[in-house]
Amino acid sequence: MPAHTHAPHSTVTESPVITTTGLTKIYRAHGPRGREVTALDGVDLHVREGEVYGVIGQSGAGKSSLIRCVNLLERPTAGTVTVAGQDLTALVGRGPRAGRELRRARSRIGMVFQHFNLLSSRTVQENVELPLEILGVSGRERSAKALGLLDLVGLSDKAKVYPAQLSGGQKQRVGIARALAGDPKVLLSDEATSALDPETTRSILQLLRDLNRQLGLTVLLITHEMDVVKTVCDSAALMENGRIVESGTVGELLATPGSELASALFPVSGDASGDDRTVIDVTFHGEAATRPVISQLSRTYNIDISILGAAMDTVGGKQVGRMRIELPGRYDDNVVPIGFLREQGLQIDIQGQEPALVKDGAK
Template identity: 55%
Template sequence: MYVIEIAGLRKTYRAKGRRDRAVVAVDGVDLSVAEGDVFGVLGQSGAGKSTLLRCVNMLERPDEGTVKVGGVDLTALDRRGLREARHGIGMIHQHFALLSSRTVAGNVAFALEVTGVPRNERRERVAELLELVGLGGRADAYPSQLSGGQKQRVGIARALAARPKVLLSDEATSALDPETTDSILRLLLDLNQRLNLTILLITHEMNVVKRICRSAAVMRDGRFVESGAITDLLDRPDSELARGLFPLDAPTSLDGHTVVDVTVSGDGADAPLLAEVARRFDIDVRIMAGSVEQLAATRAGRFRLAVPAGDDAPLNYLSERGARIGRPTAPSPIEIQGAAS
């Protein structure tokens, strides 16, 4: 079952008073996010990610296309219907967007006040949410007294106040240090599993996709370059995202050798495949670069190998054992970005 369904989405911004000058921010995007999935949209600044996210909850109304959340076509709703539909969509922001004059509890309660939830019920729900995000003892603190990670936890609690089934994340970790980022990602993954929460997030950080996303899309110039489940993309030798998850900074040639990129996932990631090849064919296998890591949905690795030229049998054996073999290519923008993240 798809909780978010987007078809033919297009959004153009025109310069005021200059209809001949326009920027196409989102250009014909199709997207389906399954219930309980964590879907990441990865791209560099200006790719159209934020506009796409804002179209999902109609903070930006698209020029063309449809947006369905929970089976409801948001593009067909009037203002009142849209307000009601947004109760099922929570959103967390890059820079927290907290009210400085309110306490932690007051910020979380605000989302319930605007929907008319009674005071006693609000108090119980706020206490429950603060415990859920690890801030049970900070209810009376003000935003100025919190660290960046604590502020983001308040933002997450506020986004969950109305019990949404969909959570949108707008670069939620980009303003945080690496250690705090890891803690927030662990929290989001825990909430996803505990609440069966469907999460759509945008990010320019490969580490975010690597840590918690089961599905992802690469966005460039307002379009999806590729999208799908991480496990499926790992099976595609031409996948930019698969290469970006495991960037290889190594030579692409070596005299007297055939150089290939090898991707493994699942049980194959921990199998002694390279040792098996070396023993079976009595050859030296050079590992020029590579790593094995735990992703959200599977364990996977990618290596750049050099084997003696003139014999395809070792590579055929690796392929038969489930490894994906590809020729080394020049780094793509997403690989460079992944190496820097």
């Protein structure tokens, strides 16, 4: 594996910057027979300062509800939301003073939308200036700030044009510049690349990553695309039916036996070539990724190993990967070599072991 892979400098700290506890959102349809939909069912989310955190899940899992509750665009039914040390839920519906504080706190949370939400009647610069107008920033200061942000997102030559004259990727860059106008500590991204082609998606993700690194900006993004998580996220959570069912840093997920997210990030396939074989998935990450463990295994135990499938990649600047290998003999014959692999710090998942035990038991 190449040792020269450029690992971007990580700015992740242990301080929590977004925390939700028991976050619950129940939508109630109007009318006496209104149906209830529980979109969030007690979500505990912990996003650390300086990380890019991805929430992934299928349509209807509750991702949009989560991100909209984090900036209080949607009022949670229960639970708390703390952003940068401030309990936002405590400010809801508590009179004009708390309302002002909530608006101020919100200006420290940038939001990027799937369909950009730009005003077509305003130029690019005027779109970026909009949040500053709302904050009461003077004309000259607004203009200087907007031009600086457009430069940061690579659009300094587009200040005077209208959104209709821009490509989708350029529109999203304007959306990002606008989201940064209030100097947020946190950027929320709601499917920011879903409306873009793959190449533009890559450039927007790269921009988010660069802003994360340069500005120490914490990014919480929701997506239904595993590739987005793989490209930019330090940590990820999987949502199903309004709950977080798995979460952690990419490394932690890869080290979790049976992690759905880990196998979705690194899918490997391949079937055993016969009954009398043991198929195992080996996950490499960190330092173990650079050692020749498979050839050591083969030499130490004098066994022939077949590689059935493999996926290697760089996630958040770190080499990670999975390999599905086949060893001769049944599981009982391979306890020692498998122990050897585990001792090397590798994550080992034995394919079909549990179903086989169940089947054996049923015989």
